[in-house]
Amino acid sequence: MTALSHPDLTRNQALVLKALDSAEGPLGAYAILDALRDKGFRAPLQVYRALDKLLEFGLVHRLESINAFVACAHPECHAHSTIAFAICEKCGKVSEFGDKEVEGRLESWARAHNFKASKTTIEIRGRCEKCAEEAA
Amino acid sequence: MTALSHPDLTRNQALVLKALDSAEGPLGAYAILDALRDKGFRAPLQVYRALDKLLEFGLVHRLESINAFVACAHPECHAHSTIAFAICEKCGKVSEFGDKEVEGRLESWARAHNFKASKTTIEIRGRCEKCAEEAA
DNA sequence: TCCAGTTGTGTTATGCTATAACGTATGGCA
DNA sequence: TGCCATACGTTATAGCATAACACAACTGGA
Ligand SMILES: [Zn+2]
Ligand SMILES: [Zn+2]
Ligand SMILES: [Zn+2]
Ligand SMILES: [Zn+2]
Numbered sequence: 001m002t003a004l005s006h007p008d009l010t011r012n013q014a015l016v017l018k019a020l021d022s023a024e025g026p027l028g029a030y031a032i033l034d035a036l037r038d039k040g041f042r043a044p045l046q047v048y049r050a051l052d053k054l055l056e057f058g059l060v061h062r063l064e065s066i067n068a069f070v071a072c073a074h075p076e077c078h079a080h081s082t083i084a085f086a087i088c089e090k091c092g093k094v095s096e097f098g099d100k101e102v103e104g105r106l107e108s109w110a111r112a113h114n115f116k117a118s119k120t121t122i123e124i125r126g127r128c129e130k131c132a133e134e135a136a
Numbered sequence: 137m138t139a140l141s142h143p144d145l146t147r148n149q150a151l152v153l154k155a156l157d158s159a160e161g162p163l164g165a166y167a168i169l170d171a172l173r174d175k176g177f178r179a180p181l182q183v184y185r186a187l188d189k190l191l192e193f194g195l196v197h198r199l200e201s202i203n204a205f206v207a208c209a210h211p212e213c214h215a216h217s218t219i220a221f222a223i224c225e226k227c228g229k230v231s232e233f234g235d236k237e238v239e240g241r242l243e244s245w246a247r248a249h250n251f252k253a254s255k256t257t258i259e260i261r262g263r264c265e266k267c268a269e270e271a272a
Numbered sequence: 273t274c275c276a277g278t279t280g281t282g283t284t285a286t287g288c289t290a291t292a293a294c295g296t297a298t299g300g301c302a
Numbered sequence: 303t304g305c306c307a308t309a310c311g312t313t314a315t316a317g318c319a320t321a322a323c324a325c326a327a328c329t330g331g332a
Pocket of ligand 3: 208219
């Protein structure tokens with residue numbers, strides 16, 4: 001789905017990114033581990049270390065509210081600004097979007113309170129369009 | 137700090153709320169357990185079950201990004217609207233605030249994409265005013 | 273009164289998420 | 303060559319959350 005190329009990804013990092021990228025939805029670290037056992041992965045740390053780097057590169061996002069990871073849908077693009085995620089609790093579909101207005105409001109709260117922000121999380125959980133239709 | 141009274145809190149629920157309310161910052165479930173061992177608490181489930189109810193009553197918030205819980209700073213007040221949290225990673229101080237503009241923007245994204253939101257998380261991690269001064 | 277349903281509780285065991293601590297291997301560079 | 307930084311592999315452990323079972327207390331109606 002996304003551009004899988006990046007300067008100097010190591011083998012493990014590339015494998016983890018590929019696993020995330022070819023998954024339908026977000027994956028937990030242990031699900032990634034299971035998906036990569038036949039590539040030689042044995043221990044959670046192999047996954048977490050790769051994820052740390054991929055997060056640093058901005059190629060992967062961590063979804064705090066569900067302890068899972070997704071490949072970035074728009075790499076190269078949203079650089080390091082604040083991103084919001086809509087997560088379907090039924091099918092796992094994740095949509096990322098940015099909103100300058102929201103970002104600005106949160107930034108001004110921080111400025112007004114002398115709060116030095118380092119990372120902002122915005123996650124909406126619910127039902128995606130398709131799954132909402134099916135609901136009772 | 138906050139109003140500790142609520143219709144029909146059970147003993148365990150009241151104890152957990154009191155523990156959170158008298159803590160300096162957010163507490164993990166196991167920290168609450170440890171704090172309540174001398175009140176007879178023995179197992180994590182005693183804590184989690186009380187927390188479930190307190191969350192339902194809106195007396196406690198869960199901070200998804202740090203797997204911890206805080207007593208609501210404004211019970212009775214912000215009812216069930218979306219709340220944002222600023223969490224100091226140094227001293228643990230948590231500030232809650234609501235922003236109708238932010239809430240509205242996220243709601244309109246959801247409406248535009250036919251996404252049926254059930255719970256929205258907004259958490260800003262960083263340094264509070266006091267701790268930012270001390271930083272190198 | 274008795275029964276059934278609901279809610280809270282206690283306990284044991286288990287599962288899922290993440291990191292500590294150790295040693296090894298590799299590549300760039302003075 | 304010696305040094306440093308980075309990645310890797312493995313074992314063990316820490317931290318967070320729930321499943322499953324059993325029992326007690328209350329509630330409302332037959
Ligand atoms: Zn992205
Ligand atoms: Zn869906
Ligand atoms: Zn609150
Ligand atoms: Zn602070």
